[in-house]
Amino acid sequence: MLELIAGPCSAESKEQILSTAKEISTIAGINWFRAGIWKPRTRPNHFEGVGVKGLRWLSEVKKQTPLKVMTEVGTPSHIEKCLEYSIDGLWIGARTTTNPFYVQELAESLKGVNIPIFIKNPLNPDIKLWVGAIERIKSCCNGKIFAIHRGFSFADNGIYRQTPYWKIPIELKRIFPDISIICDPSHIAGLSCLVKDISQTAINIGLNGLMIEVHNNPNIALTDKKQQITPYELKQLLEELIIPNNSIEKINSIKTLRAEIDSLDFELLDILKQRMNLAIEVAKRKKEKNIPILQIKRLNEMIQKRLENAKGSELDEEFIKDIFESIHQESIRIQNKIFKDK
The missing domain is CATH 3.20.20.70 (Aldolase class I)
Structure with missing residues (x-):
């Protein structure tokens, strides 16, 4: 009841x-x-x-x-x-x-x-x-x-x-x-x-x-x-x-587990928003100092470190790489917008 x-x-x-x-x-x-x-x-x-x-x-x-x-x-x-x-x-x-x-x-x-x-x-x-x-x-x-x-x-x-x-x-x-x-x-x-x-x-x-x-x-x-x-x-x-x-x-029903997944997805979105806010700050500093948006060395190091952190997690390497490359592409898009703003 x-x-x-x-x-x-x-x-x-x-x-x-x-x-x-x-x-x-x-x-x-x-x-x-x-x-x-x-x-x-x-x-x-x-x-x-x-x-x-x-x-x-x-x-x-x-x-x-x-x-x-x-x-x-x-x-x-x-x-x-x-x-x-x-x-x-x-x-x-x-x-x-x-x-x-x-x-x-x-x-x-x-x-x-x-x-x-x-x-x-x-x-x-x-x-x-x-x-x-x-x-x-x-x-x-x-x-x-x-x-x-x-x-x-x-x-x-x-x-x-x-x-x-x-x-x-x-x-x-x-x-x-x-x-x-x-x-x-x-x-x-x-x-x-x-x-x-x-x-x-x-x-x-x-x-x-x-x-x-x-x-x-x-x-x-x-x-x-x-x-x-x-x-x-x-x-x-x-x-x-x-x-x-x-x-x-x-309490361990499928709907309960799905609700937990929903909560984790919200966390992911919240973290992504925080990450992109930091990307905006980075873009402002790059613009002030006339530094190019794309830093290949930084990108390669970042992806390599993420792959190392994911070892033992049973997550596919290509999956991890795709995720962080997509995140980086969104970061580039946002930073480019900052550079274009007068």
Whole structure:
């Protein structure tokens, strides 16, 4: 059974929270209602959440619907207030997971507390930080621990807001086989039109649930309006999801391996972009010093070294040579463009 979490990015008003929650509660399979009360914004003077009064609204959701409620915590005082209002679950955000000092403070505040904790991956693709956060919370909290995959920040995320980089949640599943990993397709997507496809991929590779941002009127949302969907759209999405037999258990399925390949391909593309950025810098210096673009000696040395590095890898020599000659040709094309620019 999938763990399904839905609700707005931010609690904005009592009416918005109750209206959205009541609509979500009619959708089969939804376990949790989520809403951000304290919002860790990148820059000041933006909407930073309604604070404690939002906890009263979540308490009202518990009274008026069968849904369990959850919110994000970033400080020990947040935890104290949530426990005071009998909030059912807490999640630790990506910015907090990134900092072990913050995580340790939260862990100590949860000592002996029996409440489910959902831990989002850190912003950067560092699995050790994610593992460390889980270990710190597990060592103190008596409640069930979940991991939430919400994507990672790269210099270029392509069509996504945060790159899914499926390789890391798959590896986390191998490290913690008993911990459920939930996908947050909304933060990965950044656009509501991508949420369904990301959700399907998450289910295909054996993740254990979804946390989807749902607002009764996304167009007027105070935060992340482009990635939120309506309750009706959520119902449609869940009805159209294809759930493979035993997908949760088959972590080594073909689809899982393909997702890992996709992640590695993304890494390759990211590295190639970095390499070509360096080629641009090289071209600028060549142009300044009136040095020809093509340096045959450098090309021959580069290819020879790459062939030596590849020895023992079972990769065909011609294959390696073709790859680096193609990379060099693209580098020449880019450098030539720099030389032509006035």
